[in-house]
Amino acid sequence: MTRSVRRTRTLQVAGAGAAALLALSACSSSDDSSDSSSSPSAAASGASSQKLSGTVTVFAAASLKESFTTLGKEFEQQHPGTKVSFNFGGSDTLAASITSGAPADVFAAASAKTMKIVTDKGDAVGTPATFVRNQLEIATLPGNPDKIASLKDLTKSGLKVVLCDKTVPCGAAAQKALTASDLKLTPASYEQDVKSALTKVELKEADAAVVYKTDVHAAGDKVEGVEFPESAKAVNDYPITLLKDAGNATAAKAFIELVKSAEGQKVLNQAGFLKP
């Protein structure tokens, strides 16, 4: 942990300054492109014609593990001689490692908030682009024995519900949805992360959990997903960015392009992610 620990407020100010500077420099370097999101794509399309090689190191949110692993293999097939190496983990942890100088080319976060940690430090190149969104869903026991159909049903007494802690993205999102629906829910536990919350339902210790659609998808038939309309009010954006210290920027850009391409979106949709 670095200076961010000591004086959060000062840091944020300093970070904002750095981001402004970075934005300025980004503008000056790429003033020919009016749309920041088009700039990498232009670079990538240019890159695709040339030969890619080397290793691309991708730090990605844990929820992306399956789809990104698939995409990584695809990328390696499309560009022989390249290798995509992943570091999956909690977005906060990954952001902390990046700002502490961990060698990475690409960062894909599960929330704009965690991405902000990296951009505030000036470790990102350009403005991060949202490539997918994740929506909340209620995970219930297989067969939904408690007949849960809405967020409101979770407030029924005698029902053991687990939420993510509000300090982690899925908890913050759930809280947002609950507040928006004017519901008060006392859970059995505020879990440390989305996987722990889901595990509680998988082990039948809890009757329901509010988690991401992708997590319900990944859990297969061990839980049953129940969509609820209020989830629309708490959708999580997944931003992706090239990192300043990227050792293999060209290949990294190409990987980001693959993620954003129709092909990449297809893989991500299969995992339960929504289009941005």
Add this chain to the structure above:
Amino acid sequence: MKTLARTGRDGAVTPRSGARRRRAARGVPLPLLVPALAGLAFLLLPLLALLIRAPWRTLPDHLTSTEVWQALQLSLVSATAATAVSLVLGVPLAWLLARTDFPGRGFVRALVTLPLVLPPVVGGVALLLALGRNGVVGQWLDSWFGITLPFTTAGVVVAEAFVAMPFLVISVEGTLRAADPRYEEAATTLGASRFTAFRRVTLPLIAPGIAAGAVLAWARALGEFGATITFAGNFPGRTQTMPLAVYLALQDDPAAAIALSLVLLAVSIAVLAGLRDRWMTASS
């Protein structure tokens, strides 16, 4: 025939060597001194860093929240309860391992130490599988007595005891092995049953070892995180102990996390130092 009693210069019999030698301050060999100091620095440096980087100015704000005191209180209560559970179950277990001979004793001893090597989170999952609402034993606890342990303070105690008890058992077993079993024999020749001998002779004899083990277990229970959050979940005031609060604060407010850690550190140092002085020196 081993002779434990030694005859001192004044003809006094001094069982278990009552002669206390003064530690020689001079002449610590360099090959010992250098690694010793390096080891000390290694252990203290992270704590020092915590102090240096602590948000001293905002510390009062962090510490006035009720959630902090709730978590601290819960930590102290559950660690103490877990230690009590460990004592009640662990001391007899240590006695069984040290004083009786049964087939597979070595294997059982290895099993007892298993929670030491098991990642605590795995321990928590194992506890869920055993004592959870749907667990091997837990389902009967639920259907017969209506007891469910996960998400309750009792669950916190269970998780902490699971992780902390091996420390106590190992410590007490070691002390028991070092203690002369013939004191128990002497007690039985005076008409004491084996249990009376244990209670009135062995227990007071190994009290220092029990105290040391209890302190270790308490400290371990106080810092317990993985098994607790996995088995008992995290709910302020009910199952959110200090380590859980620290971990979750670390997710979005590292300064608050450090502040909480400092509170936990200060309290545990105060308690451990107090216990050491009272227990360890009084009985030596």
Add this chain to the structure above:
Amino acid sequence: MTHTDETPAGVRAEDVPGEGLDARLVVARGAFRLDVALTARPGEVVALLGPNGAGKTTALRALAGLSPLTAGHLRLDGAALDRTPPEARPVGVVFQDYLLFPHLSALDNVAFGPRCQGASRTEARARAAEWLARMGLTDHAGAKPRRLSGGQAQRVALARALATRPRLLLLDEPLAALDARTRLEVRAQLRRHLAEFEAVAVLVTHDPLDAMVLADRLVVVEHGRVVQEGAPADIARRPRTDYIAQLVGLNLYRGQAEGHRVRLEAGPAVATTEELSGPAFVAFPPSAVTLHRDRPAAGSARNLWRCEVAGLETHGDQIRADLTGELALAADLTTVAAAELGLHPGAEVWAAVKAAQTHAYPA
């Protein structure tokens, strides 16, 4: 002489039928096998005497119930105790290093037994205080064992064992933990307390002096077997094994007696005053041996052997010479005599013993 039958000779247990100790202790442990018959009348003090590893302590543990009997029996005042656990036996033990509970005061150590027997705390303490008074330890009642001197600790241990009113008192090397200075005093005190004790006392020791001073009867154990038993004076006069002979300081030989001669298994014959025939022992003290550098004139009633000095050892103002040669023997002589003879290891000497100073008895 070993006792495989259950009524060994020389025992007066018949005097008071059913009272006292009547035991045959068989304990097998690996290659070692203890098989000892032991009887004693109430009021009698029996010493189990033997070298280290002879099985004395095993026998004592079997009597106390701390080691199970492999075979045999154990009756005390007519009641069978073989299967009784130690806590239920009316047996008190004074352990070699006393094993006073270090966390209890002398008073509470002594009160421990009565408490376990069901006495109330006050009652037990009163009884303990009485015992300590009898031992002259009233002033030390509150002291923790580590504050007691060796002699005091020994008396506390004795009081603790006696406070349970045992019918059998066992003492394991009761004086071994003491230094020479306190030993003399404690031995005399222990003798007095044992004399007052009305039930059976069995003490285990490897020290013949302790055994002779404290016990009415000695049972000598070697290799798990009784090799000799009887009154201390009898055993001292007529030892039957090398171990006992050495303990009591005698040269002992076994051979075939033919009138006034005993032909030794080890070679030469010894002239004696007693007239015997058949297997016999011959014994004489080292002080009966005279040493000469040149061969002295041999009289008829005189034994003469050619020997070599194997070792010399000082005993007070005496020198003990270990001799080998025609006959292995120990001889005592004064320092002056040793100097005059110029004794040194390897020196050749003639050893003479008058027949009148030997003692022959049937084996």
